[in-house]
Amino acid sequence: METLQVEQLNGKSYALSAEEFEEFVNKIRGSIVSAGDEDYDEARSIYNAMIDKKPAMIVYCSNVADVISSVHFARKHDLLTAVRGGGHNGPGLGLVDGGLVIDLSAMKGIRVDPEAKTVWVEAGCTWGDVDHATHAFGLATVSGFISTTGVGGLTLGGGHGYLSRKYGLTIDNLIEADVVLSDGSLVTVNKDKHPDLFWALRGGGGNFGIVTSFKYQLHQVDTVVAGPMLWPMDQNEKIMRWYREFLPNAPKDVYAFFMAAEVPPAPPFPSELHGAKGCGLMWCFTCSQEEAEPFLQEARNVVEPVFEHVGPMPYPAVQSMFDGLMPSGLQWYWKGDFIRELPDEAIKEHLRFAEVPTMLSTMHMYPIDGIVNDIGSDETAWNYRDVNWSMVIAGITDNPSNNEKITTWAQDYWEAIHPYSAGAAYVNFMMEEGDDRIKATYGENYERLRKVKAKYDPNNFFRVNQNIKPKKH
């Protein structure tokens, strides 16, 4: 290699010399893949195959020292830099065109403390890694519903999942984090150390630094009662009307997200249902089957489901139930919103778009009431503490020729339903939708976040994210 063209923060291109590159290589214990290398295309691929960004270099860090060296290197040459954990971000904010990607996926350390009921997790872990380690002790923390998602992006955006009604958001279970700041220094943050930064990290995304490890609170969750219940399309309205009253009034051991979907052509679904469009509930109870039964019966009494597959299973099994259906490499376009209530007019709009454009496309309404609502909107960066659901409309296909169709469906659906939303979305359910959407997400916390940003990253080095601009003095 003679020189390597790398994009800078100022938008200009920098010709990195062979000596400068070599100097960086010598500081790194992990590995570096750059444009032109044999494994470059594999290294730049992420979960959402609709994203096709071409970074100049990807550095696979093997430890915190590598992360620090990467930040120093990027700062020295003023390089546009992205940070990648699990690579599941919808708009692909773990990658950047022309710049440097600091990849954490090789940092896989995990240590469970079963007595203190905590787990320390390095930033390259997926939630499947975490569930595997903690389940050995009958313990779990709150995370999302696909086990290949990275701990980093999900946690920093807030994080919600099957345990949220009972144990809060992922950030509500975050006890401590190690963070490499934009000047290359490492700080440990918790409620006592750098409380302003700890506050901002809990929902503010990757804006403030590179988190190299997270420490979470664990809970006694071993076997859950979980699985889907499905109804045909003509029952969507009845189920939605019942669900909007049922869920917010149900005990915290009851969790069910609503989905509009098409039945996939695979087990456990019977062949006569394959391709059928309709709606469903995905249940997860943190109580016994016997205690769950009356709630399941209440749903059956509304309309008899055409399919039901609910039963006791280890918690990691429900966490990975949809992994096979949604492997890496599909095309995704999604839009979200927070939902307080579901008035009849909103249901009418949902019904207009209930026929999903492709087999995998879906609309999910994830409950974020219960304990999530008991925490103040100024206690963490997550502003929307008074809503009942985080909704996502996801156009998904394995065939790029459907991209226009799924994108149009998701956009039109969102336009129609947005007037009935709380006015903003979960930051992890947004594409690149502009500053106003980011501002709306953080609401009254936005200006405070800008001040924390100005303190810890005044030059906006960490800008490849749902960006919060530093407040100028």
Ligand SMILES: Cc1cc2nc3c(=O)[nH]c(=O)nc-3n(C[C@H](O)[C@H](O)[C@H](O)COP(=O)(O)OP(=O)(O)OC[C@H]3O[C@@H](n4cnc5c(N)ncnc54)[C@H](O)[C@@H]3O)c2cc1C
């Ligand atoms: C199929 C699917 C299902 C999902 N389900 C859920 C769900 O149930 N609940 C939920 O809450 N979310 C869910 N999400 C959304 C998910 O939280 C986001 O996509 C999240 O960004 C993924 O994190 P990641 O580390 O894999 O992403 P990446 O693409 O690696 O990173 C995403 C962003 O986070 C930043 N980042 C990542 N790690 C770090 C770090 N260690 N330090 C600093 N910045 C970092 C990156 O810079 C980037 O801006 C789902 C996503 C998908 C694709």
